[in-house]
Amino acid sequence: MTDSSNSTVLFRHQNVNHCAECSLNPICLPVAIDPEELDRLDAIIQRSRPLHRGDHLYWEETPFEAIYAVKAGALKAYTTTDSGEEQVTGFYLAGEVVGMDGIHTEQHMSSAVALETTSVCEIPFDRLQELTQNIPGLQNHFFKLMSREIQADQQLMLLLSKKTAESRIASMLLSLAERYKRRRLSDQRFRLPMSRSDIGNYLGLAVETVSRIFTRFQNQNILSVEGKEVTILDRDSLCKISVGQDEPSCKPARTG
Amino acid sequence: MTDSSNSTVLFRHQNVNHCAECSLNPICLPVAIDPEELDRLDAIIQRSRPLHRGDHLYWEETPFEAIYAVKAGALKAYTTTDSGEEQVTGFYLAGEVVGMDGIHTEQHMSSAVALETTSVCEIPFDRLQELTQNIPGLQNHFFKLMSREIQADQQLMLLLSKKTAESRIASMLLSLAERYKRRRLSDQRFRLPMSRSDIGNYLGLAVETVSRIFTRFQNQNILSVEGKEVTILDRDSLCKISVGQDEPSCKPARTG
DNA sequence: CGTGATATTGATACGCATCAAAGGTAGTGG
DNA sequence: CCACTACCTTTGATGCGTATCAATATCACG
Numbered sequence: 236m237t238d239s240s241n242s243t244v245l246f247r248h249q250n251v252n253h254c255a256e257c258s259l260n261p262i263c264l265p266v267a268i269d270p271e272e273l274d275r276l277d278a279i280i281q282r283s284r285p286l287h288r289g290d291h292l293y294w295e296e297t298p299f300e301a302i303y304a305v306k307a308g309a310l311k312a313y314t315t316t317d318s319g320e321e322q323v324t325g326f327y328l329a330g331e332v333v334g335m336d337g338i339h340t341e342q343h344m345s346s347a348v349a350l351e352t353t354s355v356c357e358i359p360f361d362r363l364q365e366l367t368q369n370i371p372g373l374q375n376h377f378f379k380l381m382s383r384e385i386q387a388d389q390q391l392m393l394l395l396s397k398k399t400a401e402s403r404i405a406s407m408l409l410s411l412a413e414r415y416k417r418r419r420l421s422d423q424r425f426r427l428p429m430s431r432s433d434i435g436n437y438l439g440l441a442v443e444t445v446s447r448i449f450t451r452f453q454n455q456n457i458l459s460v461e462g463k464e465v466t467i468l469d470r471d472s473l474c475k476i477s478v479g480q481d482e483p484s485c486k487p488a489r490t491g
Numbered sequence: 492m493t494d495s496s497n498s499t500v501l502f503r504h505q506n507v508n509h510c511a512e513c514s515l516n517p518i519c520l521p522v523a524i525d526p527e528e529l530d531r532l533d534a535i536i537q538r539s540r541p542l543h544r545g546d547h548l549y550w551e552e553t554p555f556e557a558i559y560a561v562k563a564g565a566l567k568a569y570t571t572t573d574s575g576e577e578q579v580t581g582f583y584l585a586g587e588v589v590g591m592d593g594i595h596t597e598q599h600m601s602s603a604v605a606l607e608t609t610s611v612c613e614i615p616f617d618r619l620q621e622l623t624q625n626i627p628g629l630q631n632h633f634f635k636l637m638s639r640e641i642q643a644d645q646q647l648m649l650l651l652s653k654k655t656a657e658s659r660i661a662s663m664l665l666s667l668a669e670r671y672k673r674r675r676l677s678d679q680r681f682r683l684p685m686s687r688s689d690i691g692n693y694l695g696l697a698v699e700t701v702s703r704i705f706t707r708f709q710n711q712n713i714l715s716v717e718g719k720e721v722t723i724l725d726r727d728s729l730c731k732i733s734v735g736q737d738e739p740s741c742k743p744a745r746t747g
Numbered sequence: 748c749g750t751g752a753t754a755t756t757g758a759t760a761c762g763c764a765t766c767a768a769a770g771g772t773a774g775t776g777g
Numbered sequence: 778c779c780a781c782t783a784c785c786t787t788t789g790a791t792g793c794g795t796a797t798c799a800a801t802a803t804c805a806c807g
Contacts, residue, residue, distance in 0.1 A: 439652030
């Protein structure tokens with residue numbers, strides 16, 4: 236859990252870091268919402284001190300109380316399978332919202348851990364619900380957020396159920412590129428916040444396979460990889476590999 | 492699309508098939524909702540004549556207008572991949588709600604087709620939104636529905652990303668059993684509404700593999716299979732196979 | 748600067764896809 | 778009602794892709 240005890244109050248009184256001034260506003264809140272309503276939303280959001288790499292935002296099977304908007308950094312969500320191994324279910328970058336799988340059981344179905352120094356806005360769910368009840372655009376926004384999560388998951392299922400190791404990794408890289416682009420960062424050169432082992436776990440591949448394919452892509456001049464820094468040199472090839480064919484042109488992954 | 496032209500009116504005036512009397516009510520609407528509110532929900536629901544096997548409820552890339560509660564029968568959701576193949580993303584049985592992945596793009600991200608004679612309640616989304624705005628319990632219910640979908644998808648991702656063919660099929664059978672149980676039907680003996688090929692597509696396996704594993708399970712006296720009729724003879728073994736180990740006891744899949 | 752985690756690379760084994768063919772089932776029309 | 782066809786299911790033989798095991802190289806952190 237995040238230790239929000241006193242830092243929260245600090246932030247509130249400084250009058251900084253509010254939704255109205257947040258640079259992620261257009262990503263996290265693309266809603267026509269009038270200033271007074273924004274203030275009301277803003278008022279319920281808790282801001283805590285940043286999490287460090289390895290700190291948990293929440294743990295599996297603890298009571299669900301809030302959802303979280305990632306302000307900076309990156310999180311990894313994972314569950315522990317019955318057989319005891321960790322299974323990565325998703326990565327959440329700045330501008331994305333995490334924790335929505337806990338709503339229906341009122342209990343988190345996964346744990347979320349910081350992959351690097353990460354700060355989040357905590358949005359208490361009961362208070363959010365009161366608010367969405369009165370602000371139509373906001374209710375719709377959260378319906379859409381959840382819908383997008385559903386769609387992203389189904390996209391990934393699609394990826395996992397059919398494709399080869401190469402196309403899985405290609406797809407994941409394209410998805411990350413797209414998400415960085417949304418934040419107006421480079422979609423050609425970026426840093427992977429997660430380890431090779433996390434990637435493998437997430438995509439259902441052995442670490443060794445991930446590594447091999449990174450070098451293979453490098454030899455084919457599709458990527459340039461330096462540790463966690465990745466540069467996409469040949470986006471077209473990556474697209475072709477990700478769809479498993481070479482005829483159709485590649486649509487941007489995970490748009491919207 | 493379903494041809495709802497006149498049958499809708501018919502149903503409405505007959506005062507039958509309404510939510511209040513629907514046997515799926517406790518599954519599809521487990522909400523404390525007062526009778527007057529229920530009437531208002533009821534009033535927006537369209538009821539159309541049943542779909543036959545192969546009829547589509549909606550098509551990918553058509554405008555999203557409604558979500559659907561399955562009253563009877565079963566649906567298959569699928570997308571067409573960039574390379575042109577069908578990819579099954581889910582099965583929806585009676586008491587389940589389908590179509591929620593279209594909310595955020597306002598366009599269906601998958602097609603839904605009847606696997607057998609199927610009837611659904613159509614719930615126009617714009618009118619539902621007005622309603623949820625005023626009925627707190629209902630908004631929460633739909634948040635929960637969507638959250639469950641997210642969790643179910645993540646459960647499946649988990650399954651697809653790690654496990655062997657045997658454990659995938661075991662997991663799927665347990666999931667189906669659980670869902671039949673929810674409807675107070677037998678969780679030991681049931682009919683698979685989908686073909687082997689659908690199962691394989693869904694689980695990322697070749698048809699032949701699905702078939703082989705069904706016979707393997709039969710030889711091990713774990714299942715009895717007669718075409719689409721399946722009897723689970725040894726649930727414990729199935730659980731052990733689904734988690735990939737033999738120590739831990741098996742928790743029911745997809746509860747809640 | 749050392750120590751454990753992380754990443755790469757190679758050799759081998761195995762699970763599942765694929766190809767091929769035969770049996771079974773359901774729906775159609777004469 | 779039966780015959781016919783098209784699809785679905787099962788079973789067998791073979792090959793490929795990726796996991797696994799093993800060893801070394803590199804990185805991160807105290």
